[in-house]
Amino acid sequence: MWQWLLYKENEPLIFSTAVFWIFFGVVLIGYLFIYQHNRARTFYLTAVSLYFYYLSGGYFFVLLIISTLVDYHIGKKIYQSDNPVVRKWLVATSVAINLAILGYFKYTYFLTDVINQLAGTQLQAIDWLALIANTIMGTSFDINNIILPVGISFYTFQTISYSVDIYRRKLKPVNDIWDFAFFVSFFPQLVAGPIVRAAEFIPQIYQSYQLSAEEFGRAIFLILNGLVKKIFISDYISVNFVDRVFESPLSYSGFENLMAVYGYSIQIYCDFSGYSDIAIGLALLLGFRLPINFNSPYKAHNITDFWRRWHISLSSWLRDYLYISLGGNRKGKLRTYMNLLLTMLLGGLWHGAHVRFIIWGALHGVALAVHKIWMEIFGKKDTPSTFWASFWSGLLTFHFVAFCWIFFRAENMQLVSDMLSQITHHFQAEMMGQVLVAYHKIFLVMVIGFTAHWLPTWFKNAIANQFTALPDFAKAIVIAFVALLLFQVKTADIQPFIYFQF
Numbered sequence: 001m002w003q004w005l006l007y008k009e010n011e012p013l014i015f016s017t018a019v020f021w022i023f024f025g026v027v028l029i030g031y032l033f034i035y036q037h038n039r040a041r042t043f044y045l046t047a048v049s050l051y052f053y054y055l056s057g058g059y060f061f062v063l064l065i066i067s068t069l070v071d072y073h074i075g076k077k078i079y080q081s082d083n084p085v086v087r088k089w090l091v092a093t094s095v096a097i098n099l100a101i102l103g104y105f106k107y108t109y110f111l112t113d114v115i116n117q118l119a120g121t122q123l124q125a126i127d128w129l130a131l132i133a134n135t136i137m138g139t140s141f142d143i144n145n146i147i148l149p150v151g152i153s154f155y156t157f158q159t160i161s162y163s164v165d166i167y168r169r170k171l172k173p174v175n176d177i178w179d180f181a182f183f184v185s186f187f188p189q190l191v192a193g194p195i196v197r198a199a200e201f202i203p204q205i206y207q208s209y210q211l212s213a214e215e216f217g218r219a220i221f222l223i224l225n226g227l228v229k230k231i232f233i234s235d236y237i238s239v240n241f242v243d244r245v246f247e248s249p250l251s252y253s254g255f256e257n258l259m260a261v262y263g264y265s266i267q268i269y270c271d272f273s274g275y276s277d278i279a280i281g282l283a284l285l286l287g288f289r290l291p292i293n294f295n296s297p298y299k300a301h302n303i304t305d306f307w308r309r310w311h312i313s314l315s316s317w318l319r320d321y322l323y324i325s326l327g328g329n330r331k332g333k334l335r336t337y338m339n340l341l342l343t344m345l346l347g348g349l350w351h352g353a354h355v356r357f358i359i360w361g362a363l364h365g366v367a368l369a370v371h372k373i374w375m376e377i378f379g380k381k382d383t384p385s386t387f388w389a390s391f392w393s394g395l396l397t398f399h400f401v402a403f404c405w406i407f408f409r410a411e412n413m414q415l416v417s418d419m420l421s422q423i424t425h426h427f428q429a430e431m432m433g434q435v436l437v438a439y440h441k442i443f444l445v446m447v448i449g450f451t452a453h454w455l456p457t458w459f460k461n462a463i464a465n466q467f468t469a470l471p472d473f474a475k476a477i478v479i480a481f482v483a484l485l486l487f488q489v490k491t492a493d494i495q496p497f498i499y500f501q502f
Contacts, residue, residue, distance in 0.1 A: 012150070013055035015278045016230050023052070024282070035209045035287065042182045042205060045286065049187035053151070056191055059133060060149035063101060064185060070097055071159040072173075072180040075166045079173045087167055094163035102156045105148050110353030151191030153350060155184055157317055162198040164321055171199050179205050188282040192275045194293040194313035201288070209287040217468030219284035220475060224482050226277030229270035231486045233449040237263045238271075241442040246409055249419040254427030256435055257419050259443065264409050265402045266449040269297065272311070298401070298453055301393045303367040306401060318347050337372065341365035356407040356416060363404050 013020050027048050034040040053061045074094040081087050108125045116123055130141035162183075165171035174180045183201055211219075245252050245260035252260070276293035283290045293313050300306035307315045323343040329336040341362065348361020410416045436443060467478065 013052060038206065042178055046178060046182045046185060049185035049190060052187040053185060053190055057150035063149055064155060067098060067155065067159050068181045068184050071163055072177045075163050075173050078166045091163050091167040095160055098156045098160050102152055105146060105152060107353045108146055154193050154195055155190060157195050159184055161321060165198055174202055188279040189290055194276055194290055195317050196290060200291060204288050211287055214468055215284055219281040221464050221467045222277045222281030226274040227486060229274030232489055233445055234267045234270040234274060236445055236489055237442055238267050241439060242267055249415060249422050253431050254422040255432050257422045261402050261406055263446055264405050266446055270449055296453060298398050300397050301390055302397055303371050306397055318343050322346060337369040340368045344368065356410060356413060360404050360407040367400060
């Protein structure tokens, strides 16, 4: 019986499992008794969040606690000091410690390989956390396999923003360490975002619980919407088509490879935005408002517009804490273009220490710079003035983004080369009819996904408002129907959210 309460490596606690909703139901029952008392709410949700992180990622919750302790105390010291030099050293220390921890788990293998190739050495990466655990607790973790802690990139960026905002005098420190621990560990967005700024979240900790009937309906709608995106669209086309093609592009025609690229484009959107929808909905039920993270990104008219719509919390973080810190657009045009390129290169590297991620980031960086140059030379408006201009610019932007997704998804550069070769040299247009028939269910789900994505915003809002206005018994019927639908299409194996790996 007690095994249900322990972390299982092959069964992490994620939003798309029935176990999570049992977990959340139990959390809500306890929440009913304390939600009106701010301090009790903070203690309760902090404990719940740490336990959730343990069930999602095992003993790596220790790293979360370390980051919490370090940045809370450094943030306090930064605020108390009036010495510019001391303040700079303190904020630099916070950033260095956080990036060192993140870099160790994300880039040790990459750096070890580089050093071995350049110096002819035979260094081996060692998981020091596993070694310490084995020594102290008698565990038997594999010390030669460094596992990336789930969500480490997201909470690291949150704690860095806290220290930097205090340094920039945009934020005052929290009242005590429990409030900071709550901010860092809040479980709805802990493992895959949105990346929440301290200035947006911390003031809510001290506010009384409020949830209107309209917000309640909106929260339920977001959760259902996210689950449909994840299970009905993303997981279904991933397991039944996209993964197979990307694993062996040469086994499929160029047309099938192209359709897999389109499929991955809607898969990653539905996967990641689905998680964000669920996270925002869960947080709202608990009385906290998280920022929007996606705004129909494939409706973008240009690459700059795309990055205003895609993973908004990350793109705005990179802008405010990296691009602006590099100088932004304040040091001349050439420096501006270089800052854009460097920001996106580092954004690509943030996703993983692989050449393909660096190329993905570089492509987007170059595109952003080219678009900025185009706007400066021709003085074009950011939004096309006619329908056809909007259509063609949107189509071009989407296909550029989809092309870049090939580097993001393929496991290595050889597979990228194979896929591009199939699309350009072995398209086999004569097989299109057979392929459409063979994969008609997959392509139908893809069409549903893209159609829903490209629906007018007013229409989407109208649907959400209609659901919100339903009486509770009608909402219950809709929930039951969606649950039954998702049960019918759910894949046999749990499909983790894509951004868990980052």
